[in-house]
Structures are given as C-alpha cells and as structure tokens.
Amino acid sequence: MASMQTHHEDLKVIVDNTINYFEEVCGTPAECGIPYLMNQEKVLMDYSAIIGISGIRRGALLFTAPRPLIRELVEIITASDSPEEQDLQDMVGEVANTIAGNARPVLGSEFMISVPVIIRGELLGMQLAQPASIVPINWNAHQAFLIIGLE
C-alpha cells in the first residue's frame, strides 16, 4: 500500500496537471481549493469521467464538472458555439485522460491509465480506494472537482 506521503505527492502531481491543463488550453490557469477527504457525500456534477489506475498505483481518478464549464471548454477547443451532447461527454473524458496521462513523466511509465468511462449525472454506489481525496478546482467562476482514490 502506498504511504500517505506518496499519496500526497501523487495528489500534487495530478492537481498541478489540472491547473496546467486549463492554462494551456484556455490561457487562464485553474485554482485549486482546499482538498478534503471524501465521505459519503454526493459529489458528482453534470459530467464526470473516471480513469482506472493500475500498475505502480491502483485506484481511480475522477473529474466531475458542471455543464457550463464543460461547454465553455468545448467552445474554446472546437471554436463552435453549439456543441452537441456527445461533444460535452467527450470533453470531460479528454480532461480526465490528459491530466492522468500527464502524470507519467513524474510518477513513471508504470502508472497505467484506462480509457475514460463517462458518467452523466449522479452515480449510485460509487466506490473509490480509500483514502479518496476531493480537490475543488475553480476556473472562470465555475467549480469542478477532482477525486483521487489510490491504494
């Protein structure tokens, strides 16, 4: 089992990647709120993507965001002001895939990631490896959450 210190280092890498993602794609970095441990609260927003982690770590990474944030990202990337539902679902998966994949230069090539699974709305009975951390991600007046549960 990874130590708490390792868990914090993993978390920092993934949070930094998230902040950088918004800066590179949108020109404005996101801001990280105060992380906290996940309990039983419902945290999933309109669009979520979960990435399974295997190899040197086991667990999952989940990025969840409200529709306006995802819509704004799609508009920036595609230069379209009328994104379709499939675009929004793709977008949340792309964010999760990128921030997880970008962790490999630091966490190593054995930090294996799955293709994203998209969740629309709330998911009942979601289980993540404990302790799972929730990190608020604030960008352009929107709030999203990064949820990381690694053994």
Added chain:
Amino acid sequence: MKTLIVDDSRIIRSAIERHLKHFQLEIVGTATNGVEALELFKEHLPDFVTLDITMPEMDGLACLREMMQVKPEARVLVMSALTDKPTILKALKEGAKGFLGKPITPDSFKEAVQKIITD
C-alpha cells in the same frame, strides 16, 4: 497529401480537422480506434497520420506498428497525454516521425504538423 485523423475523442478530431485547414492536406478519413484506423489506412494509404495512443479496441502504438508494415514511408504524428520519455521513445522507435504531448494548442499542433510534412 492524403491525411488520416485517429483519435477516440470527437472534439479532438474536430479540433485537428480545423487546425489542418491551414495546410494543403486532403483528409481521407477519421477513425475512433486503432482497428478502424488500420482499415482506413489500408484502404487509403495516407501520407500523413495524426494518431492518438490511448484508444479502445487497439491502442495507437499497436496500430502504428501495423501501419508501418503496410506503408513505412507514411509520416505519423503521435499525439498523446502519455508524455513520459519511454512512451515517446517507443512511438519514435515504432516509426512515428513526431510526437506531440496533449493538451494540444493551435500553435503547438501547427508547428508539429509543419515540421513533419515539410521534412
């Protein structure tokens, strides 16, 4: 120059198509996974391919290996969020002419494409 776009994300395929309009390229197909990509590759024998790695069915590196068996002179730009050095080196060893880390920006993408198609 015949071009094939391979990425499982519809918005990324759309963004790539938009950015490629700056070049004199003929887009002959788009694929959402390695299996589809390989079929289109064999059918059209493109000169230039943008290729994602993390995809369902068949990943980009396995697909690249197959593509190189069919047309080794094809210029393949691998684009991936997996930006660790071993993955980059593996892509180049398998025959990619370039590697672009995601997230892509219009400038980074155009620069990478320009370099590959004019080399």
